[in-house]
Amino acid sequence: KWDDPKSGSLNQRAHSYLRVNCGHCHSPKGSASNSGLFLDGSAKDSAAYGIAKRPVAAGRASGDLDFIIEQGRPDRSILLSRMKSTDAGIAMPELGRATVHKEGVELLERWIAAMPKQGAY
Numbered sequence: 338k339w340d341d342p343k344s345g346s347l348n349q350r351a352h353s354y355l356r357v358n359c360g361h362c363h364s365p366k367g368s369a370s371n372s373g374l375f376l377d378g379s380a381k382d383s384a385a386y387g388i389a390k391r392p393v394a395a396g397r398a399s400g401d402l403d404f405i406i407e408q409g410r411p412d413r414s415i416l417l418s419r420m421k422s423t424d425a426g427i428a429m430p431e432l433g434r435a436t437v438h439k440e441g442v443e444l445l446e447r448w449i450a451a452m453p454k455q456g457a458y
Contacts, residue, residue, distance in 0.1 A: 340440060351448035352378070354441055359430065374405060387416055389455055398427045409454035411446040420445070 338344045339354035355363075360377030362369040367377070372393050373385060380386040387405030392398075392415060400418045407413040419429040420442050428434060 339444060347444075347448050347451060351445055354444055358438075358441065362430070388452070400427070406449055406452075407455070408452040409450060411449040414449050417442060417445060417449065 339350045339357065342350070344350065345353070355376040356378050360375075361367055363372065363374050364370065364377035365375060365379055374387050374390065375385045376387070384390045388408060390405045391403060392405060398419060399415050402413055402415045402418060404413070405415050411417050416429075419427055421437055422428045423435060423437065425431075
């Protein structure tokens, strides 16, 4: 379970959250397949998972940020920016949401913050 710290590592819980909440659209056969962002567990590399990946066509939804997930920088990650928004043209998920899922955002902020920053290998 993504919301139970005893159920797995931070990485495992973040992946679980994304799979359950985002993977239905962000999958090879989902409505967001053209994004190249696969959060359903099918990603074969870190870019397909959004790490250091530039958006295909996010437009104003990118918020002038460069990467879906900027390692070590939750404040610079498009994924979180979109999850925190309630603007219909920016918010993710797009449908059925009028509030921000604070617990999910907090989990993913911790997960991204724990990643080594790009070029810090």
